Amino acid sequence: MVERVEIIGVGFEGFRPSITDLSTRELMYEAASKAYHDAGVDPRKDIGSFISCTEDLWEGWSIADEMVPDQLGGAGRPVCTVPADGIVGLGHAIMHIRSGVADVVAVEAHSKVADVLDKTAVENLALDPVFHRATGANSDVLAGLEMSSFMEETGTKRGELSQVVRSAKRKAMRNGRASYGATLELEEIDSSEPLALPLRRLDRPEFAEAAVVIVLASGSWAKRHRKDGVFIDGLSWRSATPWFEAGGVKTARYMQDSYRSVMKQSGLRDLSQFDVLEVDDSYSFKLVQHLMSMGVSKVGVMGMLKEGTALNPSGGSLGTGHLIEATGSHKVLECVLQVRGTAGGNQAKGVGRAFASSWRGNPTGAGAAIALSVGN
Amino acid sequence: MSSRIRKYPGTEMDLKEIEAGKFLFSSYETVLRYSFTSGVAISRFLEGLKEGQLWARECDKCGRILIPPRMYCEEDFRSTDRWVRVRDTGKVNTYSISYVNNDASRRRTPVVVSVIEIDGASKGMGILHLLGEVDPRKVTVGMKVEAVWKPKKERRGAITDIVYFRPRR
Numbered sequence: 001m002v003e004r005v006e007i008i009g010v011g012f013e014g015f016r017p018s019i020t021d022l023s024t025r026e027l028m029y030e031a032a033s034k035a036y037h038d039a040g041v042d043p044r045k046d047i048g049s050f051i052s053c054t055e056d057l058w059e060g061w062s063i064a065d066e067m068v069p070d071q072l073g074g075a076g077r078p079v080c081t082v083p084a085d086g087i088v089g090l091g092h093a094i095m096h097i098r099s100g101v102a103d104v105v106a107v108e109a110h111s112k113v114a115d116v117l118d119k120t121a122v123e124n125l126a127l128d129p130v131f132h133r134a135t136g137a138n139s140d141v142l143a144g145l146e147m148s149s150f151m152e153e154t155g156t157k158r159g160e161l162s163q164v165v166r167s168a169k170r171k172a173m174r175n176g177r178a179s180y181g182a183t184l185e186l187e188e189i190d191s192s193e194p195l196a197l198p199l200r201r202l203d204r205p206e207f208a209e210a211a212v213v214i215v216l217a218s219g220s221w222a223k224r225h226r227k228d229g230v231f232i233d234g235l236s237w238r239s240a241t242p243w244f245e246a247g248g249v250k251t252a253r254y255m256q257d258s259y260r261s262v263m264k265q266s267g268l269r270d271l272s273q274f275d276v277l278e279v280d281d282s283y284s285f286k287l288v289q290h291l292m293s294m295g296v297s298k299v300g301v302m303g304m305l306k307e308g309t310a311l312n313p314s315g316g317s318l319g320t321g322h323l324i325e326a327t328g329s330h331k332v333l334e335c336v337l338q339v340r341g342t343a344g345g346n347q348a349k350g351v352g353r354a355f356a357s358s359w360r361g362n363p364t365g366a367g368a369a370i371a372l373s374v375g376n
Numbered sequence: 377m378s379s380r381i382r383k384y385p386g387t388e389m390d391l392k393e394i395e396a397g398k399f400l401f402s403s404y405e406t407v408l409r410y411s412f413t414s415g416v417a418i419s420r421f422l423e424g425l426k427e428g429q430l431w432a433r434e435c436d437k438c439g440r441i442l443i444p445p446r447m448y449c450e451e452d453f454r455s456t457d458r459w460v461r462v463r464d465t466g467k468v469n470t471y472s473i474s475y476v477n478n479d480a481s482r483r484r485t486p487v488v489v490s491v492i493e494i495d496g497a498s499k500g501m502g503i504l505h506l507l508g509e510v511d512p513r514k515v516t517v518g519m520k521v522e523a524v525w526k527p528k529k530e531r532r533g534a535i536t537d538i539v540y541f542r543p544r545r
Contacts, residue, residue: 023415029448036453043453060410070450117409129402 004219005094006229007372008104009039010336014210015177017321018114024059027211028052028110029071035213036073040227041104043073047215048102050074052081053089053109053325057122060115072108072213085109085358086212086329087368088237093216103221109326110211119207127363132244139362140204142244144196146362147285149249151198154288154298158198161284162189165202165318167305168281172319174345177330179208179321203284208321212329214336230336233353233371234265240365249289254367255280255357256293262355266371270295275351276338277304278331280359280367281316290357290367313338313346328358328368339374417445420459422533428525432497434460440498462496464523465544469493469502473512488512492521492541508540520544 011034013027022030036043043050052068061067069079078101082089086109093105116122123139132142150156166186172178184202193201222229238257240246263269271277271294279294281287291301304311314320314334323330335354337343353373360366389399414422417433421444424431432441433456435449441460442449449456471490475483488507493500507515508524521541531537 020413021416023413023418026415026417026447033448033453033455044451057408060408060412070446071448073450073453075450112413115410115412117411118407121406121408125406129404133404134402 003098005097005216005232006219006222006227007214007232007332007336008217008222008227008229009035009037009041009215010333011035011038011213012177012210012333014110015179015208015320016210017179017206017208019112019209024110024112024115025067025071027112027209028068028108028213031110031211031213032072032106032108035106035215039215039217040225041215043106047073047104047106048078049093049096049105050077050079051089051092051096051105051107052079053084053086053107053329054081055083055325057125058111058113058116058324068108072106074106078102084237084325084366085360085368086214086326087235087332087356087358087370088328090214090216090232090329090332090370091235091237091368094232094235097216097218104215104217106213106215107329108211108213109323109329111207111209111323111326113207113322113324114209123362128242128244132363140199141196142362143204143283144199146249147199147203147283148197149247150285150289153250154292156285156288156298158190159186160298160302161203161288162186163302163305164281164284164287165189168312168316168318170315171313171346172315175313175315175319176344177210177334178315178319180206180319181315199283205282205317205320205322208323210323210326210330212326212333214329214332230339231373233268233373234262235368235370236261236265237366237368242363242365244363250292252286252289252293252359252365252367254365255290255359255369258357258367258369259294262369262371268371271355274353274355274371275310276313276335276348276354277311278314278316278334278354278356279312280327280331280357281312281318282322282327282359282361284318286359287312287316290359294357310348313343313348315346328356328370331356331358332370332372335370335372339372415447417447421445424461425535425537426528426531426533428464428528428531428537430462430464430494430523432460432462432494432501434458441496441501443494443497443501444503460496462494464494464525464538466492466494466502466521466541468507468515468517468519468521469500470517471507471515473515486512488515490515490521490541503535505535505538506540507542509542
């Protein structure tokens, strides 16, 4: 039988557009300290493996592994970095636990993206050097192309995507971790600054900074130490073809396949069985695309936007800000707080199950999903 | 090539042919720019440099005095407790006589790069800097050294506010 893995502690720091008083290391230390306190563990004794989700180019620090251990409590201990979204880092932690590497694992992810003065230069390095960089198409242009095709194929209207933005910004007004809350009229969103039409300024999140640390433990360890964890019922990630031109925008295959795998692991049927969803909204149309990829009709998506707090109660990336590799960790954090009943202003009632997903951004076809629960 | 292999099979690419565009490459140049937030510990350290002072942090649990300073002790995983001013003298922990710049270009005259264990900090705590006013052949591990500071008006809160360390007089 595969051992169950639980989240026994979470900690975070930041969640501001720019954190000017803490270095990256100090930001990580603050989040880690809180997570270990929450979990009731001593990292120098109890944690067997430390994982940091970080990408060298965002850090401005080649081989970023070297700057990770001290502030996580991992000096002289097994530490590794995963250059991927935080949910993928959680997947690695599960593998560490189930393979016997460690009983308890800490997974850190952060964004200190305000330290990157030219973010587009970093994003452009992710693009194909022969076809994309040469044409001057940056990640927003790719998003504009995909958005255009998605709207055409699915009949999605500009006004519907503006509703996505308005909903996220409104919810963010009640979330202390969200940097970009606003009360907007649909017309303001419809006519915001054009980036790569149909993509407009308000269709994409602004950047934000934060660190999130999540502590996982094997079910047997948690039981021995009497920890009330949040169960990870399923976790999966997928990478699609790197060829942006391959088409097929109606369905995000990385999300569809990740979702299906998670549902199979969880023994669940569909998204309606979750009380809270934190679904990737790295662009407004991506929220619709990701939900449709998980079996929700467009009518259903638009209905979910009107049903109070169940969909992206945090305000999502559009309301919270884009946290680069910490995007998925933030969504998991919000889910953990929801099932614990401590999510704050947007706490939903009676949350027993929660679902989170992330996408690594253009030009990738890489996404991840996770299902969480308590008390079942 | 080696003493046993005079020529590898295939067609050699000549530099002139490459420069003439005979072969197709995709070239790309970029400029990556960062402005790293110094944070609490390093900001105080850099402010101290402007005043000609070196500041460290002390951990009450292990008793170590850490320089460069950090707000947490990596051994005990707890916040460090207080600022401690340490001296601007120390001893050579290790050194290298370097004939290369950091872009790997050659130097005609070498520089002596050293880790200086700072007096007043715990053993093994030090900063990497240059040695000056010394014949490279006479540098020894354990040599006592002192900081040579830039004039105060030229200091800007950078490690280069110390020009170099020289043998203690």
